[in-house]
Amino acid sequence: MKKHTIKDIAQLAGVSKGTVDRVIHKRGKVSEKALEKVNKVLAEIDYQPNLMARSLKNNKDYHLCALLPNPDIDPYWLPCKAGINQAFNEYKSLGITIDTHTFDPTSTEDFLEVNARVLSLNPDAVLMVPLFFNEATKSIKAYAEAEILVSIINNRIGSEDINNFVGQDLFQSGRIAARLMEMITPKDSEIIIAHLDEFFHNASFMQQKEKGFRDYFENLLTSNYTLKTCNSIESNKYKTLFDAIDSSKNISGIFVTTSKTYKVAKMVENFPNLSIKIIGYDLLEKNISYLNSGAIDFLIHQNPKQQIYLGLSQLAEYFLFDKPISEEKLLSIDIINSENYNSYLNQ
Amino acid sequence: MKKHTIKDIAQLAGVSKGTVDRVIHKRGKVSEKALEKVNKVLAEIDYQPNLMARSLKNNKDYHLCALLPNPDIDPYWLPCKAGINQAFNEYKSLGITIDTHTFDPTSTEDFLEVNARVLSLNPDAVLMVPLFFNEATKSIKAYAEAEILVSIINNRIGSEDINNFVGQDLFQSGRIAARLMEMITPKDSEIIIAHLDEFFHNASFMQQKEKGFRDYFENLLTSNYTLKTCNSIESNKYKTLFDAIDSSKNISGIFVTTSKTYKVAKMVENFPNLSIKIIGYDLLEKNISYLNSGAIDFLIHQNPKQQIYLGLSQLAEYFLFDKPISEEKLLSIDIINSENYNSYLNQ
DNA sequence: ATACATAATGTGTTCGAACACACTTAATAA
DNA sequence: TTATTAAGTGTGTTCGAACACATTATGTAT
Structure with a gap:
């Protein structure tokens, strides 16, 4: 496995390095005879140009x-x-x-x-x-x-x-969250998909996650969860989500599609009687803190x-x-x- | 942020590139005056040797x-x-x-x-x-x-x-498995730590995982699981593990410390009345197949x-x-x- | 003052690829 | 035949670092 240089090839083919260079870079101005000689050598050896030299020349x-x-x-x-x-x-x-x-x-x-x-x-x-x-x-x-x-x-x-x-594949990301949620919540219970974001542009990405999440549960044959979607924004103090939890006392899990998962963890503290599992996104400091306390169960890392x-x-x-x-x-x-x-x- | 070369430095310092080279590589044979001049320039600029050139020369x-x-x-x-x-x-x-x-x-x-x-x-x-x-x-x-x-x-x-x-940190790896196990098994139930390996040399690594696993459960204040360790080898058709499951009808989970997790999944098929969660190691084809069927709940990837x-x-x-x-x-x-x-x- | 050693400094070459440029050969037109 | 062009080929330089080698200064001994 010797390392071949352009000079080597030139010598083997009986031509000059200039000709070899022209053949390799297809610059033309090469006679058929020379082309043949060089190609024959190239076919026999495995020429790997020295990237260091190339890069140095380019400079x-x-x-x-x-x-x-x-x-x-x-x-x-x-x-x-x-x-x-x-x-x-x-x-x-x-x-x-x-x-x-x-x-x-x-x-x-x-x-x-x-x-x-x-x-x-x-x-x-x-x-x-x-x-x-x-x-x-x-x-x-x-x-x-x-x-x-x-x-x-x-x-x-x-x-x-x-x-x-x-x-990342956001649809699949939603499915992963769904599988986790299935494992830690009781069968046939109620789950909220919470979109918490003041940035409207995130809408399509949150929706891809929701689609994956729902897709997983729809294809479950052995259980029948109830999924509810809830859009909630900070300027409204996330009131829609609060009301959704408050109105139904049967919620077992919340899937938060954004990095604002800690907001949900904090909100759930207001319902000490409920056992609500939370799965969300991203390793923000606040999220990790709730992960450590057990308020958040899983995070998905978008890296x-x-x-x-x-x-x-x-x-x-x-x-x-x-x-x-x-x-x-x-x-x-x-x-x-x-x-x-x-x-x-x-x- | 101009790129400086040895030649640049030589010019700036009013010496030759040889002298600069001697200063940079501390090869000696440099007068104090020259040394000072070169060092002054080096202090002013941020000299980053061109790695391509260095590497090419080394060759x-x-x-x-x-x-x-x-x-x-x-x-x-x-x-x-x-x-x-x-x-x-x-x-x-x-x-x-x-x-x-x-x-x-x-x-x-x-x-x-x-x-x-x-x-x-x-x-x-x-x-x-x-x-x-x-x-x-x-x-x-x-x-x-x-x-x-x-x-x-x-x-x-x-x-x-x-x-x-x-x-990887194997102790922590055991703790991760433990946290997962806690989430998917009923409180205070019985869990088996299964060491399945014919290769005795793996003993210490399996033990580190076990230590981490036990460490997590020992520090749990809110529940009181029963952990049992079970060594089992193929030549014996993993009989010790089979007996352990068979004798206690209260087992809710098995933590397999090796990549032979699929063996346990297969064995558990013999106990259709029990609901046993399985957490093990590595993305072997057979493990993934049981992961898909739901027989294995989690795998830890050692990559x-x-x-x-x-x-x-x-x-x-x-x-x-x-x-x-x-x-x-x-x-x-x-x-x-x-x-x-x-x-x-x-x- | 001259010879001689040694310290200090500068010059030149190498690595391999890329390309500019000079050179040779062959072919065609004047 | 000579001039002219184009095609084909080879030579030389560059990139920046590393180091061998040549050269110049500085000192010391005779």
Whole structure:
């Protein structure tokens, strides 16, 4: 398993390295005889170009922009900073620069504005959380026209100009929650699917989870749960959810489709006589605290840190080593309880 | 954030690149005046050597050996092949070769023999599953004397000559199982901890899981489960476990500390009147099949593929880019049910 | 002052791929 | 026949770090 260089091949084929180079890169200007000689050698050996040398010769700096919601407004995005740093440290000595731009997740205007700013920086690629469908589609088109690669994470939206998606299968995520819920609640009891989010843009993602959740229970032959959906928003102090619990004293579980699971855990404290199991999303500090106290039973980990790290590293390796970018990278969907959350925080 | 090269630094400091090189590598033969000038420049800028150039100049081939139990004998190790391939493909163009050596997990002699063979190959590093404590310790010492790096995965054993461990916290893994078991079994019922393994060397690892499992239940204030330990081996058709279930009609759960969980699921089919929850280990085909049928409730994923991949890639990046090797890398401990196993198989 | 050692410094080459450029050959037109 | 073009081929340089080697300064002994 010797390592062959272009020089080796040239010698074996009895031509110069220039000719070998032209054959390999199909630059033409090669006689049939020479082409044949080189191809014969190439067929015999397994030529693997030295990526270090290639990359050194190229010696370009690549500029990536990460575009995500402001973690101060939605703490779900907090771990992303660590993911970006990890990618930054890994690739900074290889000619990759990464900078972060955050936008207000409550404002489509801000989203567009930040995108315009990023576009004007003319980076080589953008990694974006496409929170708002219409605005994201528009921005992505603009990037494509400027020949800027676009990867998206967390929320899958369709577009021909997207090179790469990293995230989870939300429908399946709902099914996982349903299976867990089935295991810890009494048969045929009543379960609430709670959508807690002031951000309307999350609607479609919450619904995918709900669909998966309902799908699981609909296909259960051995039991007959009652599922109720409840939309509830903070500005209303989540009154709809409170009323739903209050009116029916038969609720055994609540599936919270967003990271605001801790709000539900807190609310349930008002009903000490009820035994309500709670399954929700994301390793926010407050969620973990309720997980530890037993108020929350399971969390599903959407792993924003890993999402952004994988998205960035795919882009970096594409530029540096020509590695193909996978169109879609689905992360594992992690089930979290009070005993294993710690093993994920240190990842 | 300009990229500085040695030539840049030389120019800024008013010396030659040779002098800068001597300062950076502390090779001596530099006058105090020159040293000062160069250090001043180095303090001002953030010099990051170009790893591509460094690695190209080095242009060494590094040889890694992976040493693991034969997957045909213990299917737990089956996914490792994919992990090795992944690392191989990632690093083959960068001058890393990896070859795999398997040993019979029932034979300490074979383990020693394979280790001797690997030693005679004189690789740069060995990634080993140290199945047998004494024999592994001995082999590791031999590698260290030959100045061969040693990483271990899956089973942590202590030794000064080990550079790196990748695996899981088995005690915590037992606690996770316990928490799950608590959630799906009635209070104060009887639970069996089943050690199913013909390989005596696994004893200590099974015991760590048992300790964690018991630790969780011992610290429970609100309930009082009865835990029984049961060692059972195949050559005896797992009769001890059968008798344990048969004698007490009050068993609500079995925690299987090995990947042979499917054996227990199969056995429980003989007791259709009992409702016994089963929690065990590893994504073997047979285990997944019982997970789908509902006979197994949870599996804990020990992720052998990821373990071996991470171990190998740490070694590769150490040789190629001088990245420090972390002494210990603890993987997340994944909880698997019938709905999320698929998201792990595609990782 | 000259010879000679040693310290200090600078220059040149290498790694492999990529590509610019110079050169050779053959073919065609004037 | 000579000039001209195009096709084909080979040579040389670059990327940045590492290090061998050549060269220059500085000192000490004779």
